[in-house]
Every structure is written in C-alpha cells, then in structure tokens.
Amino acid sequence: MAETDIQAATTAQAAICSRGVTRDFKAGQQTITVLHGIDVDIRAGELTYVVGESGSGKTTLISIMCGILWPTAGEVKVFGTDIYDLSDTELVEFRLNNIGFIFQQYNLIPSIDAANNAAVPLIAQGMDRLEAREKAVAMLEKLNIGNQAGKLPSQLSGGQQQRVAIARALVHEPRLVVCDEPTAALDAASGRKVMDLLREVAVAEDRACIIVTHDNRVFDLADRILVLEDGRITHDGSEMPEGH
Amino acid sequence: MIWIAIRMLTGDAQKFYGLVFGIAFSTLLITQQLTIFVNLIERGASGTYNVSSADVWVMDPVSRTADVNFPMPSTALDKVRGVTGVEWAVPHLRAGASVRTSEGDLEGVSVIGVDDATLIGLPKRMAQGSINVLSQPDSVIIDDVGLTRMFEDGRSPIGERLELNDQRAVIRGVADAIPSFTSQVTLYTKYSQALRYVPGTRNRLSFVLVGAEHGVSPEELTRRIEEQTGLRARTRDEFAQDGVDFIIQNTGIPLNFGITVLLGFIVGVAIVGLTFSLFIRDNIKQFGALKAIGVTNGKIRKMVAAQAGLVGLIGYGLGVLGTVFFIWGFSGNPTFKGFYIPWQIPLISMAAVFVILALTGWLALRNVLKTEPASVFR
Ligand SMILES: Nc1ncnc2c1ncn2[C@@H]1O[C@H](COP(=O)(O)OP(=O)(O)OP(=O)(O)O)[C@@H](O)[C@H]1O
Ligand SMILES: [Mg+2]
Numbered sequence: 001m002a003e004t005d006i007q008a009a010t011t012a013q014a015a016i017c018s019r020g021v022t023r024d025f026k027a028g029q030q031t032i033t034v035l036h037g038i039d040v041d042i043r044a045g046e047l048t049y050v051v052g053e054s055g056s057g058k059t060t061l062i063s064i065m066c067g068i069l070w071p072t073a074g075e076v077k078v079f080g081t082d083i084y085d086l087s088d089t090e091l092v093e094f095r096l097n098n099i100g101f102i103f104q105q106y107n108l109i110p111s112i113d114a115a116n117n118a119a120v121p122l123i124a125q126g127m128d129r130l131e132a133r134e135k136a137v138a139m140l141e142k143l144n145i146g147n148q149a150g151k152l153p154s155q156l157s158g159g160q161q162q163r164v165a166i167a168r169a170l171v172h173e174p175r176l177v178v179c180d181e182p183t184a185a186l187d188a189a190s191g192r193k194v195m196d197l198l199r200e201v202a203v204a205e206d207r208a209c210i211i212v213t214h215d216n217r218v219f220d221l222a223d224r225i226l227v228l229e230d231g232r233i234t235h236d237g238s239e240m241p242e243g244h
Numbered sequence: 245m246i247w248i249a250i251r252m253l254t255g256d257a258q259k260f261y262g263l264v265f266g267i268a269f270s271t272l273l274i275t276q277q278l279t280i281f282v283n284l285i286e287r288g289a290s291g292t293y294n295v296s297s298a299d300v301w302v303m304d305p306v307s308r309t310a311d312v313n314f315p316m317p318s319t320a321l322d323k324v325r326g327v328t329g330v331e332w333a334v335p336h337l338r339a340g341a342s343v344r345t346s347e348g349d350l351e352g353v354s355v356i357g358v359d360d361a362t363l364i365g366l367p368k369r370m371a372q373g374s375i376n377v378l379s380q381p382d383s384v385i386i387d388d389v390g391l392t393r394m395f396e397d398g399r400s401p402i403g404e405r406l407e408l409n410d411q412r413a414v415i416r417g418v419a420d421a422i423p424s425f426t427s428q429v430t431l432y433t434k435y436s437q438a439l440r441y442v443p444g445t446r447n448r449l450s451f452v453l454v455g456a457e458h459g460v461s462p463e464e465l466t467r468r469i470e471e472q473t474g475l476r477a478r479t480r481d482e483f484a485q486d487g488v489d490f491i492i493q494n495t496g497i498p499l500n501f502g503i504t505v506l507l508g509f510i511v512g513v514a515i516v517g518l519t520f521s522l523f524i525r526d527n528i529k530q531f532g533a534l535k536a537i538g539v540t541n542g543k544i545r546k547m548v549a550a551q552a553g554l555v556g557l558i559g560y561g562l563g564v565l566g567t568v569f570f571i572w573g574f575s576g577n578p579t580f581k582g583f584y585i586p587w588q589i590p591l592i593s594m595a596a597v598f599v600i601l602a603l604t605g606w607l608a609l610r611n612v613l614k615t616e617p618a619s620v621f622r
Contacts, residue, residue: 069616069618092540093540094538095536096537099538101533101620103536104621105620109248109255110255111251111254112248112255116248121537121538168537
C-alpha cells in the first residue's frame with residue numbers, strides 16, 4: 001500500500017482504525033498466525049468489502065474489528081475509541097450502542113415474531129418493548145417486509161429472514177454495520193438487492209459498513225475492496241484486481 | 245430481555261413441558277413422601293393423642309410408649325393420687341389380646357381399659373353409638389379403622405359378639421380414633437372388664453392418667469410425681485414425642501422414606517439438568533448472537549434465572565397441588581385417616597426445587613457464559 005493512501009485514509013473520517021492487528025490460534029502444539037499485523041482504516045461513508053480465499057482470515061479480521069474477538073497484538077479504534085482498552089462490560093455496551101451485526105446464519109430467536117426479533121437491540125438497550133417493536137416494524141417496512149412483522153422466523157423465506165436480520169442490525173442506528181457473507185445463501189438478484197439495501201441504510205457520512213463476501217456477482221457494488229491473502233492485505237482499491 | 249427469555253423457553257414446548265414435568269415430579273415425590281412419612285411416624289403418638297384429657301401419663305420406670313409398657317401394681321394409683329397438684333388420677337390399661345370373631349377368625353387386638361366411673365381414656369368422639377354403651381354388660385367399643393379391618397364386608401358391627409380370653413364381648417359402639425401405627429384393631433372397654441379380657445398376671449395397671457390442678461403446670465406435676473412415687477411421669481406432649489421417637493429409632497421408616505425423597509431429588513436433577521442443558525445447547529447460537537449484539541453476561545444470567553424461575557413456579561405449584569389431590573383423594577381410605585400436609589413440608593420441597601434449579605441452571609449457564617461471541621461468525 002502506498003504511503004499517500006494511508007495519509008488520505010487517516011485524514012478522512014475513519015470508522016475503524018486498525019494498527020498492527022495480529023491474531024494467533026493455537027492448534028494443538030502449534031500456533032498458527034492468521035493475521036499478520038493488519039494496518040488499515042475503514043472510512044465512514046463507504047461500503048467496504050473484504051474478500052479472499054477461504055481460510056485467508058476474513059472472518060477473524062472483521063470479528064476483531066467489531067469487538068467480539070481479541071487480537072493477539074495491535075490495536076483497533078472504532079470511531080476513535082480504542083475498543084480493546086475498554087473493560088469487558090464497557091466493550092459489550094459499546095457494541096450494543098455502536099455496532100450492528102448481520103450473521104451468515106441469521107440466528108433469529110425462533111419463538112418470537114419478526115418485529116420482536118428486529119427489536120432485540122433496542123430491548124437490550126432498555127427501551128420499552130412496545131416502543132421498540134414499533135421502531136422495529138418501521139425498519140421492517142423500510143426493508144419492504146412490514147407485512148411480515150407478525151410472523152415467526154420459521155414462517156418466513158430465507159430472504160425474508162435475512163431482511164429481519166438486517167433490520168435487527170440497523171434498528172438502533174449503529175454507526176458501524178458488520179456482515180459476514182450476507183449473500184451466500186441468496187440468488188444473484190436477491191444478493192444485489194441486499195447489497196443495495198445495505199448501502200442505502202447503513203452507509204452515510206458518519207457511518208460505515210463492512211462486508212465479508214465471496215460473491216463475485218456483487219463485487220461491482222463496493223466503494224472499496226480489500227483483498228486478504230494468508231492474513232495480509234494484498235490489494236486495496238475500488239475494484240477487484242486483475243485476475244480475480 | 246426477561247420477556248424474550250420467557251418466550252424462548254415457552255416457545256420450545258417440548259423442553260418447557262419436560263422441565264415443568266421434572267420439577268413437578270420431584271416436588272410431588274418429595275412432598276408426598278415426606279407427608280406420608282410425617283403422618284406415619286406421628287401415628288406413634290396416636291395412643292397419647294386419643295386421650296386428650298390426660299395432662300400427665302404415669303408409668304413404670306421401664307415403660308417407653310403407650311404401646312410398649314410394663315404393668316405396675318395397682319397401688320400405684322393411690323400413690324399418684326396422694327401427690328399435691330393432682331386434680332384427678334384414673335387407671336388405664338393397654339394390653340394385647342387375641343380375639344375370636346363369630347366366624348371363628350383369630351385376630352390380634354389391643355384392649356384398652358378406661359376408668360369405670362369417669363370413662364376417661366376413651367377417644368373424644370364416637371363414630372357410632374355413645375360412650376354410655378359401656379355401662380351395659382360385656383360391652384366393647386371398636387375403633388373405626390380397626391372396624392374396616394375386622395369387618396371387611398362393611399356390615400354394621402353393632403351387636404357383633406366376640407370372644408376374648410374365654411370371655412364374651414359385644415360391640416356396642418364405634419369410636420372415631422386416630423389409628424395406631426400398625427392400624428391394629430383396638431377395643432375399648434371398662435377397666436374392670438378389661439382385667440377379664442386380658443390374660444392375668446398379678447400387675448395389670450399400665451398407666452395412671454392424671455389431670456393437673458388449675459395453676460399447676462404439667463411439667464411441674466411430672467417432676468413432683470416422679471419425686472414422690474418413684475414412677476415415671478411424662479407430660480402429654482413429651483409422651484407423644486416418645487411414641488414418635490420410638491418409631492423413628494426402631495423401624496426402617498426414616499431410611500426408606502429418606503431414600504425415596506433422595507431419589508425424587510436426584511431424578512429431578514437428572515431430568516431438569518438434562519433438559520435445561522439441551523435447551524441451552526439448542527439456543528446457544530441465539531445466546532451467542534445476543535452476546536455479540538451487546539447483552540452482558542449479567543443480563544444473560546438474569547434471563548436464565550427467569551427461565552428457571554418460571555419452570556420452578558409452575559412445576560412446584562403442580563407438584564404441591566398433586567400432593568394435595570393425593571392426600572384428598574385417599575382421605576376416605578382408613579390407612580390415610582387424618583393425614584394432613586404439615587406447613588414445613590412444602591417449604592422443604594421448595595428449597596429442594598430451588599437447589600435443583602440453581603444447580604442445573606448454573607451448569608447450563610456455564611456453556612452460555614463460555615460461548616465467545618465471535619463464534620456466531622463461524
Ligand atoms: N477459533 C479458532 N481456533 C483455531 N483456528 C481458527 C479459529 N478461527 C479461525 N481459525 C483459523 O484461522 C484461519 C482463518 O479463519 P477465518 O475464519 O478468518 O477464515 P475466512 O477467511 O473467514 O474463511 P471462510 O471464507 O472459509 O469463512 C483458518 O485457517 C482457521 O482454521
Ligand atoms: Mg469466514
């Protein structure tokens with residue numbers, strides 16, 4: 001990465017600021033290093049993709065960036081807060097107020113309806129349940145599944161469940177949204193719709209969205225693509241490098 | 245979040261009912277067995293409770309309970325009457341005998357001889373007839389539970405002739421009595437009559453029943469009687485306790501019931517522990533997601549505690565209700581006559597339920613607390 005790029009990155013509003021992030025895993029006697037000192041800034045106002053081969057460390061990287069996996073070394077600042085400097089409880093609260101998650105398996109709670117699932121972060125923040133539900137329904141409407149609000153996850157299609165998961169990630173208006181493989185289970189058209197949707201609701205001047213994906217059908221929708229190979233960033237640009 | 249926790253649990257009907265069943269089963273077993281246990285050993289005191297008017301029981305120093313007694317010479321009665329503070333003292337005979345029914349069956353009975361003049365020593369209430377029937381010749385009164393044993397076909401026993409120690413006896417009344425521990429047939433009769441029904445030895449006086457003068461405590465009176473007569477004297481409450489202690493010390497009942505209660509507890513831990521762990525494991529991804537989103541371990545603990553609390557409340561309620569129905573359903577059965585649930589027992593089973601849920605909840609919770617939030621991305 002050129003020196004000037006880093007300069008540019010730090011002067012713009014940095015949503016995530018990762019410095020020297022390294023992560024080791026113990027596998028039996030051996031220690032494998034999955035991330036080798038990642039230095040990167042994720043800018044607000046951009047839809048950033050992390051791509052790379054299976055096992056290259058994508059999930060590990062975004063887990064560290066959003067405060068659910070501790071780095072072996074290095075530091076991560078999210079909107080200026082050094083998140084691994086926080087106490088455990090402070091970190092949990094920081095996530096609750098600043099980060100939205102979209103998991104590949106949506107991990108919806110099967111026995112409560114779509115609206116209540118989407119309302120979970122607000123309820124966890126302590127908002128009154130009915131008020132939270134109202135906001136969640138509004139978010140579901142924005143995602144065009146307002147009419148499904150009263151259904152249980154098992155009564156929804158895969159794509160609808162994912163929208164519920166997206167609504168849950170966005171309902172409390174977090175500044176950072178993190179997704180791991182959001183389109184893996186969807187057909188091409190739905191995949192693009194989801195990406196458009198995320199750009200529309202999760203990207204703003206002071207907000208960022210970071211997405212791990214394998215899905216070359218949606219590469220053209222990114223503002224910025226980071227390619228990870230064996231735990232190192234080997235490409236950083238607005239398009240995929242030649243040969244991929 | 246509590247609301248979500250409850251919905252998570254009740255939404256999984258199978259496990260929810262499994263948990264409730266486990267707790268209800270444990271509660272029922274513990275409460276019901278303890279209830280039967282307490283009521284059974286209290287029967288050890290039935291002989292004392294049936295004679296509620298006696299403040300003090302006086303006996304030979306080696307006598308232990310109403311049924312395990314050694315007769316005294318009849319002079320004991322006068323000695324007791326001579327103690328100051330004794331308002332009245334009457335003879336009381338309790339002994340075993342064999343009775344031949346008109347069908348020719350032989351049955352072991354206990355014969356209780358009550359004071360001829362005052363009839364002190366009879367149970368308070370009669371089920372059939374009046375206590376005055378004892379003034380007729382050869383009269384005996386049978387106890388109501390014994391009646392069902394001796395006359396299994398349910399026909400009226402009034403007028404039935406029996407043969408006791410070659411003497412004639414006619415049943416003329418039925419007493420409403422607390423059955424003895426063995427539910428043995430009991431025949432009440434006048435003291436003078438009882439002397440003829442029970443095979444003779446020189447001494448036949450089993451007890452002297454004493455009423456205390458107004459203002460003299462039974463404890464004080466027993467002290468005086470023992471001091472002045474050299475006999476053993478016990479207040480009614482002490483003597484009732486002696487009867488209970490005797491059962492506890494001389495039967496396998498505490499051990500047997502103890503084992504059943506322990507089994508109820510263990511089965512509860514097993515069912516609830518297994519189901520709880522399965523429930524948590526099925527929902528581990530959801531819990532992981534909640535943790536990633538920003539639910540603290542403290543809140544997760546509260547969620548699991550709420551789930552345990554709900555299961556405990558419903559299961560415990562059902563278990564206690566089951567015991568109540570059990571006791572109520574069998575209240576017509578003479579074996580269970582007078583059974584009640586002492587208030588301490590539901591508290592004990594509540595404590596057991598609490599321990600079961602705290603233990604199993606804690607075990608299940610450990611998995612949730614250990615789950616690293618990053619696992620939801622894998
Ligand atoms: N908890 C863990 N314990 C041990 N090794 C792990 C753990 N998590 C990840 N790894 C290892 O780290 C490497 C990178 O894993 P990671 O999940 O970040 O890859 P990925 O790029 O997301 O792959 P994929 O595209 O298949 O999801 C892999 O070799 C994996 O085996
Ligand atoms: Mg991955």
